[in-house]
Structure formats: structure tokens, C-alpha cells
Amino acid sequence: MTLSICVFCGSSFGDDARYAEATRATGREIARRGWTLVYGGGSVGLMGVLADAALDAGGNVVGVIPRFLYDREVGHDGLSALEIVASLTERKLRMGELSDAFLALPGGVGTLDELFEAWSWSQVGLQQKPSGLLNVAGYYDDLVAFLDRAAAAGFMKPQHRALLQVSTDLDRLLDALSHAAARAR
Numbered sequence: 001m002t003l004s005i006c007v008f009c010g011s012s013f014g015d016d017a018r019y020a021e022a023t024r025a026t027g028r029e030i031a032r033r034g035w036t037l038v039y040g041g042g043s044v045g046l047m048g049v050l051a052d053a054a055l056d057a058g059g060n061v062v063g064v065i066p067r068f069l070y071d072r073e074v075g076h077d078g079l080s081a082l083e084i085v086a087s088l089t090e091r092k093l094r095m096g097e098l099s100d101a102f103l104a105l106p107g108g109v110g111t112l113d114e115l116f117e118a119w120s121w122s123q124v125g126l127q128q129k130p131s132g133l134l135n136v137a138g139y140y141d142d143l144v145a146f147l148d149r150a151a152a153a154g155f156m157k158p159q160h161r162a163l164l165q166v167s168t169d170l171d172r173l174l175d176a177l178s179h180a181a182a183r184a185r
Contacts, residue, residue, distance in 0.1 A: 003178055004036040004062075006099035008114040009046040010107035011074065014139075019046060019106040022136040024053040025170055026105060031059025033174070038098045040091065040114075041065030041083070043076035046105060051076050064094045092117050100185075101177040102131040106139045123160045130180035132165045132173045140166070 007030070013020055027050045030037045037054045040047055041063025054061045055078065063082045065075050070084050085091050092114055104115040119131045133140055144166055151161040165180070167173040 002034065002036075003101065003181055004038055004099045005030060005101045005103055005174075005177065006038040006095045006118070007050055007103045007105060008040070008107060008111045009050055009105035010111055011040075011042050011045040011047050012108070013045050013049075014106055016137055016139075018137040019139070020049050022134065022170065023049045023105050026050060026103070026134070027053030027055075027059070028057045029170060029174060030054055031057035033178075036060045036062060036098075038062045038064065038095050040095070040110075041076055041079070042069070042074050043078075044074050046107065048076065050105070051079060055079070062098060064091050064098070066091050096121065096127070096129075099129065100181040101129055103173070103177065104131075104133050106136050112143075119164050122163050128184035130165065130177045130184065131163060132167070132177050134170060134173055135166055135168050 007026060009023055023046045031054045037059055039050060042048060051061050060080045063076055063079045065084055066087055067084050075082060083094060085094055096118060102118040104111055115131060121127045122129060147161060150156045151158055165173060165176050
């Protein structure tokens with residue numbers, strides 16, 4: 001199945017080399033599977049690692065970046081396609097339109113904002129696209145515990161919590177997202 005997967009990740013490298021290693025592996029694997037990578041269009045941090053790995057493996061990479069970030073010279077000009085939009089909100093909407101599934105790698109507030117918005121679109125029925133979280137080196141352990149606590153405390157329905165697939169295994173997570181995206185079509 002041809003898939004377009006949107007990957008959210010940091011514009012920094014973080015403090016553990018395993019984050020970049022997992023990000024590089026993700027870009028290569030998306031390209032190997034013949035999928036299109038959609039991401040935030042940056043050339044810095046894990047975003048740049050992701051795009052370069054996919055491109056180096058012969059992948060199709062589409063970036064979506066707001067003008068103000070592009071103008072700060074963080075836009076990646078070597079992509080298969082780069083769309084420049086007006087705002088962060090427009091970026092999220094456009095990445096959502098271009099994608100069949102969403103995946104978050106290590107990152108900060110922007111990564112979580114993008115993931116949570118995509119996940120909430122499915123929760124409220126605006127889309128049926130799967131979301132995944134790759135928990136590299138335990139980076140998201142506390143977040144996963146919080147989400148499980150939110151569900152146990154009644155602030156999230158169990159079926160909504162289940163919409164976010166979490167794994168430490170990249171291949172298993174990509175397979176699960178692919179199967180869920182095929183069912184949603």
C-alpha cells in the first residue's frame with residue numbers, strides 16, 4: 001500500500017545519540033517501504049536528520065513550513081517538494097491533508113502540539129487516520145504513564161486512548177499504522 005506518513009520530531013538533536021539514530025532509521029525505512037514522508041520542512045535537528053535519511057534512501061519527502069521559519073533559514077531546500085504556508089496552524093492542517101497516518105519521534109512542545117492535534121482530530125471524528133508514538137530510549141515513558149492515568153481517571157475514554165499506538169519497535173509501529181490506515185480508507 002502506498003502511504004503518506006507525517007512524522008513529527010524535534011528541531012533539536014536532544015541529549016541522546018539514540019534519538020538521531022532512531023530518526024535516521026525512520027527516514028530510511030519510510031523510503032524503503034516506498035511511502036511518502038510528510039514533515040515540518042526543517043533542515044535542523046532531528047527534522048533534518050529525518051528528511052536527509054529518507055532522501056538519501058531514494059524517498060519522496062514533502063515538507064510544510066511556515067514562512068517565518070523558512071525565513072530564519074531553517075527550511076530544507078533539497079526536498080522533493082516544499083510548501084511554504086502562513087502559520088503553524090496552516091502547517092498542521094496541510095500536513096494532515098497530505099497524510100494517511102501520523103508518527104511522533106522525540107521532540108518538544110511543537111512535536112507534542114502536532115501529535116495531539118492530529119490525535120484529537122481522530123478522537124472527535126474529523127478523520128480516521130492513525131497516530132503513533134515511537135518511544136525511543138524511554139523518552140516518552142512519563143507521557144505514556146500520564147495518558148494511561150488520564151484514561152484511568154476518566155478524562156479520556158479507553159477507546160480514545162487506544163487511538164494512539166505506542167511502541168519501542170519501529171517496524172512493528174509502522175506496520176500497525178499501515179494496517180490501520182488501510183482499514184480507514
